[in-house]
Amino acid sequence: MAAFISVIGKVITAEDLVLPKAADAITLINKLPFYSLVEIRRIANGTEIIIFDTEVEVGQRTVHDIRSKERIAVGFIPEDNVFPEVLALREDFPKVPHVNLRPAEKPRSGKKNILK
Amino acid sequence: MHKVTYFPLGNADTCRIDLDNGKKILFDYANVRDNNDQYDLRIDLEKALKDDLVSVKKDNFDVVAFTHAHDDHIRGFSSFFHLDHADKYQGEGRIKITELWVPAAVVMEEGPEDEARILRAEARHRLREGKGVRVFSRPDRMRAWLESHDIKLEDRKQLITDAGQLVPGFSRALDGVEFFVHSPFAEHVDDRLEDKNESSLILHATFDVAGDETKLFIVGDTTHEILTDIVKITKAHKREDRLAWDIYDVPHHCSYLALNSEKGKDKTEPVPEVEWLLSQGSSKGIIVASSKPIPYDDSDGQPPHRQAANCYKDVRTSISGFFKVTMEHPEKSKPKPLEITIDKWGATLKLVTSAGGAAAIAVQAPRAGR
Numbered sequence: 001m002a003a004f005i006s007v008i009g010k011v012i013t014a015e016d017l018v019l020p021k022a023a024d025a026i027t028l029i030n031k032l033p034f035y036s037l038v039e040i041r042r043i044a045n046g047t048e049i050i051i052f053d054t055e056v057e058v059g060q061r062t063v064h065d066i067r068s069k070e071r072i073a074v075g076f077i078p079e080d081n082v083f084p085e086v087l088a089l090r091e092d093f094p095k096v097p098h099v100n101l102r103p104a105e106k107p108r109s110g111k112k113n114i115l116k
Numbered sequence: 117m118h119k120v121t122y123f124p125l126g127n128a129d130t131c132r133i134d135l136d137n138g139k140k141i142l143f144d145y146a147n148v149r150d151n152n153d154q155y156d157l158r159i160d161l162e163k164a165l166k167d168d169l170v171s172v173k174k175d176n177f178d179v180v181a182f183t184h185a186h187d188d189h190i191r192g193f194s195s196f197f198h199l200d201h202a203d204k205y206q207g208e209g210r211i212k213i214t215e216l217w218v219p220a221a222v223v224m225e226e227g228p229e230d231e232a233r234i235l236r237a238e239a240r241h242r243l244r245e246g247k248g249v250r251v252f253s254r255p256d257r258m259r260a261w262l263e264s265h266d267i268k269l270e271d272r273k274q275l276i277t278d279a280g281q282l283v284p285g286f287s288r289a290l291d292g293v294e295f296f297v298h299s300p301f302a303e304h305v306d307d308r309l310e311d312k313n314e315s316s317l318i319l320h321a322t323f324d325v326a327g328d329e330t331k332l333f334i335v336g337d338t339t340h341e342i343l344t345d346i347v348k349i350t351k352a353h354k355r356e357d358r359l360a361w362d363i364y365d366v367p368h369h370c371s372y373l374a375l376n377s378e379k380g381k382d383k384t385e386p387v388p389e390v391e392w393l394l395s396q397g398s399s400k401g402i403i404v405a406s407s408k409p410i411p412y413d414d415s416d417g418q419p420p421h422r423q424a425a426n427c428y429k430d431v432r433t434s435i436s437g438f439f440k441v442t443m444e445h446p447e448k449s450k451p452k453p454l455e456i457t458i459d460k461w462g463a464t465l466k467l468v469t470s471a472g473g474a475a476a477i478a479v480q481a482p483r484a485g486r
Contacts, residue, residue, distance in 0.1 A: 059400075060399060
């Protein structure tokens with residue numbers, strides 16, 4: 001069983017979301033196959049974070065240890081002036097070449113350090 | 117790149133293998149959809165297969181293998197294929213079969229009806245003609261029938277393949293695949309050979325892409341007793357590699373009887389040999405059940421059984437792989453063919469689907485890791 005990095009914030013429901021893009025993302029996750037919602041959180045500055053599992057189209061033999069199912073967090077900030085931050089939550093998610101530079105090494109990827 | 121495609125047909129089976137060299141191999145043909153029912157979610161198999169053949173300018177399958185002659189594996193085949201044995205099964209638009217593969221029971225069975233009778237006639241015709249057919253059997257088992265038709269066994273031996281052999285006509289070097297025969301097989305009982313699993317063809321395919329192997333266990337319909345025999349025999353011959361799998365074809369529409377005689381309350385516990393077989397799955401292996409959606413309860417005694425599905429889901433979890441049901445992929449309301457590509461990366465389950473209403477947009481599932 002994979003270990004996941006915990007996400008800060010208070011757990012909320014889809015009905016509690018106030019950021020339109022976060023609400024749209026929930027609609028999409030519920031509509032598409034290969035995605036399943038885990039939970040939604042909101043942190044003090046109003047950032048809303050959607051956490052979901054996704055099945056990944058990946059071969060059996062890979063250069064990097066990407067699994068057939070990965071847990072992802074997407075953070076939406078109230079200002080809506082940057083792309084949503086996307087983070088891989090698996091504790092041992094590999095350091096792949098295309099991760100974004102961010103202050104903390106884990107979770108992997110992202111543009112702003114909205115998750116601790 | 118090779119490709120394996122399973123078609124959403126409810127509790128019925130059809131699987132197509134497209135080899136990188138252009139050869140096409142079809143396992144079973146069950147065109148079960150009711151085209152007069154607009155709510156029937158099963159695929160129009162005739163159209164799907166013909167559209168694919170047209171796209172590559174072919175009018176034949178290089179091999180059509182019928183694992184056995186039950187309705188859910190052969191329905192409608194006599195309307196689709198060009199059959200050599202009678203004019204009425206010939207004509208424009210019919211798809212030719214270069215080589216027909218059948219287990220001995222299809223040829224030997226007495227009193228089959230409907231499509232099974234037509235399949236027997238075609239197999240017998242090709243066997244009499246001495247071409248375009250491969251029968252899976254212990255050769256001696258065919259002797260009496262052949263002699264009753266004034267044919268010497270020695271003149272047809274090249275068309276008969278026994279368990280434990282590789283199927284002639286395919287090689288790793290030329291085709292990138294070889295097929296190993298597990299069943300039908302015979303077992304020593306006291307001092308005589310007893311033919312087991314009279315009805316079903318069970319094969320193990322090893323794909324070879326520049327030395328990287330990917331293994332597909334083609335089980336069809338069978339029981340845990342037969343699987344147990346196969347595991348014991350194969351181990352006795354020290355051929356465990358012929359039971360390793362990257363893709364596992366779940367037997368009999370996810371019936372518990374392919375795991376154990378006892379269904380179990382919430383999960384079927386496989387008998388020891390089947391448990392061992394399931395443990396031979398490699399990392400990120402793909403388990404495919406050709407069946408209706410897995411039910412939430414036991415109100416319908418027919419497969420699929422949720423208890424069996426729970427067993428396969430546990431295997432899926434243990435190998436970080438996939439367990440997919442043809443009528444649930446990619447979603448229950450819109451099942452589509454389930455495609456698996458085979459290349460140097462092993463087996464990859466394709467997760468392409470479409471979302472939205474009238475203005476459907478192709479959506480590529482997340483892709484990563486190479």
